[in-house]
Amino acid sequence: MPPTLRPYRRSTDRPELLRLRNALWPDCSAAMHRYEMRAFARPSRVRGILVLDRGDGRLGGFIELSVRPRVDGSMSDRLGYVEGWHVDRDLRGHGWGRKLIRAAEAWTAARGLTELGSDAELPNREGIAAHRACGFRETFRLVLFLKKVRH
Numbered sequence: 001m002p003p004t005l006r007p008y009r010r011s012t013d014r015p016e017l018l019r020l021r022n023a024l025w026p027d028c029s030a031a032m033h034r035y036e037m038r039a040f041a042r043p044s045r046v047r048g049i050l051v052l053d054r055g056d057g058r059l060g061g062f063i064e065l066s067v068r069p070r071v072d073g074s075m076s077d078r079l080g081y082v083e084g085w086h087v088d089r090d091l092r093g094h095g096w097g098r099k100l101i102r103a104a105e106a107w108t109a110a111r112g113l114t115e116l117g118s119d120a121e122l123p124n125r126e127g128i129a130a131h132r133a134c135g136f137r138e139t140f141r142l143v144l145f146l147k148k149v150r151h
Helices: 010-024 030-041 096-109 125-133
Strands: 004-007 047-053 059-069 078-087
Touching: 004 096, 010 030, 010 047, 010 059, 010 078, 030 047, 030 059, 047 096, 059 096, 078 096
Parallel strands: none
Antiparallel strands: 004 047, 047 059, 059 078
């Protein structure tokens, strides 16, 4: 039976979403994963999570979405944004990533927005290729910096 696409269920999906997030972001701390999962799981018009349900208690992928203010390269002052997107290796190459992106497009359009943004880290060639295959165009390459300021 093929996976089905549906909204994340906090009560039952938490362990599997954590597994998927660890696969996508292995260097992220458990505390940060839990914090972000709580933030995205709260009912909201500006955040959401969709999952691929394998039907046996396991998930096969997810996409985390948000509404962001304008990002570099966008023409809109607000847009839908793919914060995280992952499909388990055994499901790749069968269109599930594309289905998650189509669902993200519908989620974005339902909020009256006309653009969907995303990003991938520079060494993530597979992720960059997946974005291109789903119709995203690259706008910029940059390195982000952050510095603590004492007060």
